[in-house]
Amino acid sequence: MNILMIEDNESVSEMMQMFFLNEGWDATFKYDGKEGLDAFLSDPNSWDMITLDLNLPGMDGMAVAREIRKVSDTVPIIMLTARDSESDQVIGLEMGADDYVTKPFSPLTLIARMKALHRRSELAEKTVVSDSDENTFDIQTDHFKMNTKTREAYLDGKTIEGLTPKEFDLLYTLAKKPRQVFSREQLLELVWDYQYFGDERTVDAHIKKLRQKIEKVGPQVIQTVWGVGYKFDDSGVA
Numbered sequence: 001m002n003i004l005m006i007e008d009n010e011s012v013s014e015m016m017q018m019f020f021l022n023e024g025w026d027a028t029f030k031y032d033g034k035e036g037l038d039a040f041l042s043d044p045n046s047w048d049m050i051t052l053d054l055n056l057p058g059m060d061g062m063a064v065a066r067e068i069r070k071v072s073d074t075v076p077i078i079m080l081t082a083r084d085s086e087s088d089q090v091i092g093l094e095m096g097a098d099d100y101v102t103k104p105f106s107p108l109t110l111i112a113r114m115k116a117l118h119r120r121s122e123l124a125e126k127t128v129v130s131d132s133d134e135n136t137f138d139i140q141t142d143h144f145k146m147n148t149k150t151r152e153a154y155l156d157g158k159t160i161e162g163l164t165p166k167e168f169d170l171l172y173t174l175a176k177k178p179r180q181v182f183s184r185e186q187l188l189e190l191v192w193d194y195q196y197f198g199d200e201r202t203v204d205a206h207i208k209k210l211r212q213k214i215e216k217v218g219p220q221v222i223q224t225v226w227g228v229g230y231k232f233d234d235s236g237v238a
Contacts, residue, residue, distance in 0.1 A: 001048035001118055003027040006036030006047065008056050008081065012103075016051075021106045029221070037067055044071050048121075049114055052097065054081035062095045067095035067115065070076035073164050076117045079118030080105070089140075094204030098166050098185035099192065100202070121165055134228035139175050143237040144221065146172055166191065167210045183229040203230075 003025055004157060007013050013029045020027040030036035033056035050068065053059040065077055074146060079097040093100065098117055099108050132236040139146040149169055153160045163171070169191050181226065182190075183198040207230060211222055221234040 001025045001112075002046055003049050003051065004030070004036065004040060005034065006030045006039075006052045006056065006061070007051065008032065009053070012080075016107060016110070020174075023111065032057050035063045037064050040068055041071065047075055049118060050075060050077045051110070051114070052077055052079050055213070060134055061153045065095040065097055073162060076086065076114075076121050078110070078113060078117065080110075085148055092214045093202060094209060096188075097163075098164070102127065120169060120191075120193060121169075139172070141178070143218075143234045143235055144175065146175060148172065155218040155221065155234075157213060159214055160217055162213055167204055167213070170206055171210060171222075171232075174230060178232050178234070181225045181228050181231045183185075187229070 001023075005013060007015060007016075007029065008031045010031065013031070014202045019030070028039060030039050030192060032104055033060065036052070036056070037059060040050065043126060052061045052064055056064070061079060062082075064071055065079065068075065068077065077099075079093075079100040080103060081100060082103040095215070100112055101113060136147065136149070137145045138148045143156050146152070151165075153163060153168065153171060160171075170187065173187065173190050184203040185202050188200075209224060211220060214222065219234075219237050221232055221237065223233050225231055225233050
């Protein structure tokens with residue numbers, strides 16, 4: 001992978017550089033938010049992964065994530081934060097981060113998260129779409145359709161726009177088993193590809209963004225089952 005690490009703590013960057021080299025990954029390090037954003041914008045398609053500190057000089061991590069997402073919905077972003085505030089972490093995810101790791105963190109944990117996120121992203125990018133695939137739906141009900149080859153989802157014939165890879169995978173995981181309730185722990189394992197580490201807020205933040213995009217085209221089909229988790233149910237769509 002080609003990594004862009006935007007991190008103002010040089011000791012953290014130096015430590016991670018050793019781990020990146022051990023994996024055979026190339027890495028560019030920027031210690032200022034504005035410089036990091038400029039590095040991304042100089043060649044947006046060259047980056048396989050971005051790790052982004054929340055507290056940065058020049059431009060904070062949330063602002064950087066927001067600007068990156070204006071250019072790319074697909075580049076994976078992992079936010080690194082020393083803050084232990086639930087609101088900070090949720091806002092970071094809402095700004096476009098796919099995952100977050102709280103400092104101090106184990107380098108091996110970060111590497112594992114990066115590998116899991118990259119596997120999902122790579123699978124989505126390598127999907128080859130033929131003419132026959134365009135009209136073939138993996139999920140199809142009276143109101144809802146999903147095509148995993150074209151990575152498109154429709155509600156009552158209207159495209160659900162702007163789905164990130166994680167949002168698409170989350171919607172697909174729920175929709176392929178309608179009305180089955182998934183716990184947050186199950187969704188972390190199925191969609192994020194790692195075991196439950198107590199990061200339920202990752203799921204909640206992505207559900208919130210997914211619901212906002214669904215509501216732009218029609219009724220809400222992602223339901224909360226209080227105290228348990230979430231389910232897909234379009235049976236109430238008129």
